[in-house]
Amino acid sequence: MDTATVPSRAGADAPEAGTATGLLIIGASQSGVQLAISLRALGYTEHITLLGDEDHRPYQRPALSKEFLQDKVGSESLIFRTNDYWIEHNITLIKGERIESVDSNTDGSGIARGTSGTTYPYQRLALTVGARPRHLEAPGAELDGVVYLRNADDALRLKELAPATTDVVVVGGGFIGLEAASSLAAMGKRVTVLEYGQRLVGRAVGTETSEYFLTEHRKRGLDIRIGARIEQILDDGDRTVGGVRLEDGSELTAQIVLVGIGVIPNTELGEALGLEINNGIVVDAGALASDGTTIVVGDVANMPNPVPGAPAGERIRLESVNNAIEHAKVAAYSLMGRSEEYAGIPWFWSNQADMKLQIAGLSTGFESTVIRRDPDKGKFTVLYYRGGRIIAADAVNAPLDFMAVKQALAAGKSIDPERAADPATMLKSLIA
Amino acid sequence: MPTVHFTDAAGATTTINANTGDSVMETAVRNGVTAIVAECGGSLSCATCHVFVAETDLPSLEPMGEMEDEMLYGTAVDREDNSRLSCQIRLCEDQELHVTTPETQV
Ligand SMILES: Cc1cc2nc3c(=O)[nH]c(=O)nc-3n(C[C@H](O)[C@H](O)[C@H](O)COP(=O)(O)OP(=O)(O)OC[C@H]3O[C@@H](n4cnc5c(N)ncnc54)[C@H](O)[C@@H]3O)c2cc1C
Ligand code: FES
Numbered sequence: 393m394d395t396a397t398v399p400s401r402a403g404a405d406a407p408e409a410g411t412a413t414g415l416l417i418i419g420a421s422q423s424g425v426q427l428a429i430s431l432r433a434l435g436y437t438e439h440i441t442l443l444g445d446e447d448h449r450p451y452q453r454p455a456l457s458k459e460f461l462q463d464k465v466g467s468e469s470l471i472f473r474t475n476d477y478w479i480e481h482n483i484t485l486i487k488g489e490r491i492e493s494v495d496s497n498t499d500g501s502g503i504a505r506g507t508s509g510t511t512y513p514y515q516r517l518a519l520t521v522g523a524r525p526r527h528l529e530a531p532g533a534e535l536d537g538v539v540y541l542r543n544a545d546d547a548l549r550l551k552e553l554a555p556a557t558t559d560v561v562v563v564g565g566g567f568i569g570l571e572a573a574s575s576l577a578a579m580g581k582r583v584t585v586l587e588y589g590q591r592l593v594g595r596a597v598g599t600e601t602s603e604y605f606l607t608e609h610r611k612r613g614l615d616i617r618i619g620a621r622i623e624q625i626l627d628d629g630d631r632t633v634g635g636v637r638l639e640d641g642s643e644l645t646a647q648i649v650l651v652g653i654g655v656i657p658n659t660e661l662g663e664a665l666g667l668e669i670n671n672g673i674v675v676d677a678g679a680l681a682s683d684g685t686t687i688v689v690g691d692v693a694n695m696p697n698p699v700p701g702a703p704a705g706e707r708i709r710l711e712s713v714n715n716a717i718e719h720a721k722v723a724a725y726s727l728m729g730r731s732e733e734y735a736g737i738p739w740f741w742s743n744q745a746d747m748k749l750q751i752a753g754l755s756t757g758f759e760s761t762v763i764r765r766d767p768d769k770g771k772f773t774v775l776y777y778r779g780g781r782i783i784a785a786d787a788v789n790a791p792l793d794f795m796a797v798k799q800a801l802a803a804g805k806s807i808d809p810e811r812a813a814d815p816a817t818m819l820k821s822l823i824a
Numbered sequence: 825m826p827t828v829h830f831t832d833a834a835g836a837t838t839t840i841n842a843n844t845g846d847s848v849m850e851t852a853v854r855n856g857v858t859a860i861v862a863e864c865g866g867s868l869s870c871a872t873c874h875v876f877v878a879e880t881d882l883p884s885l886e887p888m889g890e891m892e893d894e895m896l897y898g899t900a901v902d903r904e905d906n907s908r909l910s911c912q913i914r915l916c917e918d919q920e921l922h923v924t925t926p927e928t929q930v
Contacts, residue, residue: 433858
């Protein structure tokens with residue numbers, strides 16, 4: 393029996409059967425949506441098909457671990473555009489359809505086949521397929537109650553489990569883990585965070601910021617275990633989670649084990665097309681893959697570092713809303729036949745309890761830091777320097793600092809490290 | 825039903841019937857008012873949802889919080905006395921609001 397779901401359509405009518413859509417965008421999330429919108433803003437006239445495997449209208453993910461989980465915003469607030477928008481802009485939206493194979497010709501046209509059996513001929517192809525959660529490898533990882541948090545269905549499942557839950561174990565002290573842990577704590581759950589590395593958010597921030605979050609989260613009641621490894625997830629007797637056992641032999645009670653240990657880029661379709669793969673699908677500065685025609689944008693793309701002045705040849709894969717949006721804009725120019733190189737200052741945010749972190753720039757490769765603290769106001773900023781020049785900042789509850797650094801970086805300027813530590817001095821006044 | 829009139833920097837106005845309880849930002853973005861970018865989706869992190877509120881409508885709004893006030897110093901077009909971040913303005917039943925959007929948000 394064919395168990396595939398029936399894809400559903402919204403937005404503009406698709407071209408007649410057999411007629412190729414101008415552009416087939418696979419993946420209807422932050423990157424795919426932005427690509428379609430930017431193309432129309434630039435005057436792209438071909439028909440666009442925006443297709444994704446989720447059964448929801450395209451929505452924004454960031455709130456899934458924050459406001460949406462805590463019921464502070466409803467699902468309607470997460471939706472990118474009304475159905476009328478898609479119709480008016482001649483974009484066919486297809487939900488609930490997973491593309492399992494693509495055949496392309498040298499001119500970039502081809503045919504994609506969905507799991508429903510439907511085929512989608514296209515003139516150009518864009519892969520905005522994102523990334524999926526890395527799975528936990530431990531005995532018991534298949535038990536009911538072990539959850540991940542990547543999409544709306546994950547968040548809905550978590551919300552469904554929450555009322556009957558008193559204890560949660562979060563595996564992974566990265567952004568998603570800490571955001572979800574803070575949200576679940578605010579919902580009255582006892583939360584333990586297990587971080588297997590030596591510090592929190594080790595991949596994205598420096599040690600000072602890690603220390604700050606560790607101290608502040610502990611003050612707010614999160615039980616955070618650094619260097620803790622799971623040995624086994626315990627079965628409560630009917631294939632559901634009852635707790636976890638750590639490698640040191642200690643046991644924790646839990647009805648939910650929420651795993652946030654990073655993501656894996658969805659490169660399979662790219663591989664099938666013979667595209668170059670290296671921690672994502674490799675693209676040039678114009679978001680074109682190695683075949684010279686396929687557009688690849690967002691979390692799945694491995695691209696030249698967009699920061700002006702970055703070492704030549706340095707490559708990076710970014711997982712952020714800002715990158716999805718800016719990268720999509722560059723890709724839209726490419727499809728219009730204009731070559732714009734992706735250049736910009738990456739930025740990111742993460743809300744955890746009453747702490748609002750904003751990151752400007754990329755701190756990788758920093759040589760020194762300057763710390764600004766204003767404990768009375770709950771403000772904390774780390775400025776990162778390389779070769780005496782500012783390259784990034786982590787700012788907690790300090791939007792003025794964040795924006796000053798973003799401005800300085802965008803203008804190719806620096807901020808005097810000698811005077812930056814004094815919280816009474818506005819960073820903006822030190823830009824030179 | 826609340827109504828929002830968006831006037832862009834060139835003077836063209838778009839009127840949108842909104843849902844009670846939605847923010848001005850959501851109303852704009854979902855309906856394709858491109859002068860509001862709203863990268864962070866209303867999380868008060870990006871300052872790309874800047875609007876100028878008509879002086880006559882200002883008294884009908886809740887005063888802004890400290891975070892919004894600070895964020896407004898980082899908008900692409902400099903703030904004025906009537907500047908607000910539109911993700912922080914929630915619409916009440918039958919409210920009618922006139923806002924002007926800046927020339928650029930980024
Ligand atoms: C819980 C959570 C919180 C976050 N918070 C923040 C934040 O605060 N700030 C920030 O900057 N970023 C945040 N992010 C990251 C941000 O959401 C991502 O960087 C962004 O969604 C990337 O967009 P994308 O379109 O490239 O990929 P994705 O969002 O991963 O979308 C890819 C889409 O393609 C679909 N797809 C994949 N393969 C196929 C196929 N073969 N056929 C059909 N469809 C397919 C997927 O199901 C998915 O819908 C958060 C992410 C999560 C999960
Ligand atoms: S939408 Fe980002 S601050 Fe308003």
